Amino acid sequence: MRKKFIAGNWKMNTTALSGELLAAAIVKGLGGDTSVQVAVCPPFPYLFRVGQAIQGSPVALGAQNCYHEKSGAFTGEVSPDMLVDAGCQYVILGHSERRHKLRESDGFINKKTHAALAAGLRVILCVGETLEEREGNKTNQVLDEQVTAGLIGITSQTVRNMVIAYEPVWAIGTGRSATAAQAQAAHAFIRNRVAALCGPPAAAELVILYGGSATPQVAEELVRQPDIDGGLIGGASLKPDDFLSIVAMAKRAMALP
Ligand code: PEP
Numbered sequence: 001m002r003k004k005f006i007a008g009n010w011k012m013n014t015t016a017l018s019g020e021l022l023a024a025a026i027v028k029g030l031g032g033d034t035s036v037q038v039a040v041c042p043p044f045p046y047l048f049r050v051g052q053a054i055q056g057s058p059v060a061l062g063a064q065n066c067y068h069e070k071s072g073a074f075t076g077e078v079s080p081d082m083l084v085d086a087g088c089q090y091v092i093l094g095h096s097e098r099r100h101k102l103r104e105s106d107g108f109i110n111k112k113t114h115a116a117l118a119a120g121l122r123v124i125l126c127v128g129e130t131l132e133e134r135e136g137n138k139t140n141q142v143l144d145e146q147v148t149a150g151l152i153g154i155t156s157q158t159v160r161n162m163v164i165a166y167e168p169v170w171a172i173g174t175g176r177s178a179t180a181a182q183a184q185a186a187h188a189f190i191r192n193r194v195a196a197l198c199g200p201p202a203a204a205e206l207v208i209l210y211g212g213s214a215t216p217q218v219a220e221e222l223v224r225q226p227d228i229d230g231g232l233i234g235g236a237s238l239k240p241d242d243f244l245s246i247v248a249m250a251k252r253a254m255a256l257p
């Protein structure tokens with residue numbers, strides 16, 4: 001059985017102090033419970049401080065991006081090795097805000113994925129369609145393209161260090177979550193594509209997260225879907241009570257027959 005995973009994408013939010021307090025509140029609320037995998041992904045400047053706040057707890061540290069080179073003259077970039085050095089276990093790549101606002105291509109994201117995996121990070125690869133694409137019945141085509149391009153050169157072994165996050169762009173930060181049926185259909189499609197690319201055993205083990213306005217009001221039904229293994233949570237991850245209640249929902253979903 002796949003373990004549920006709830007990751008908080010803090011985006012460009014918090015201060016050093018509020019980030020530390022948020023992390024401490026999550027650690028306290030979890031109380032050492034490891035039944036659901038939990039991670040927080042603060043902004044780069046707060047990785048160390050948040051890392052200290054979660055030290056010794058089951059909460060893992062993740063970053064929101066990285067560059068594909070190891071070191072050198074790349075002003076403003078952060079390498080996967082630096083993230084490992086800062087205590088990260090995860091890195092989010094291909095988030096739609098980077099794909100659309102910063103024009104990141106599938107090829108660039110794939111390069112970063114390989115570099116991150118080589119450094120020992122677990123990659124949370126985000127994919128998802130825009131509203132226009134959904135309304136034009138292109139959801140599966142877009143997911144196919146992004147998953148296929150994202151997994152170029154990824155084997156049945158290396159995919160074990162990856163998580164895919166299905167994040168419909170129209171649901172991110174809009175307050176309009178995908179329905180459980182829409183999300184389940186997309187997740188099942190993604191798992192089938194991964195089975196074709198990396199083999200059925202690896203696809204069966206792959207954790208696929210849902211992201212897009214996931215709040216305690218809608219998360220319970222989402223995390224109960226057979227192919228939804230948890231959530232990449234944006235806005236609600238900044239409120240410890242909301243985030244912890246989504247973790248509790250994931251835990252309850254795991255207890256279902
Ligand atoms: C995200 O950006 O990863 C996300 C899911 O955001 P939100 O939950 O705020 O829609």
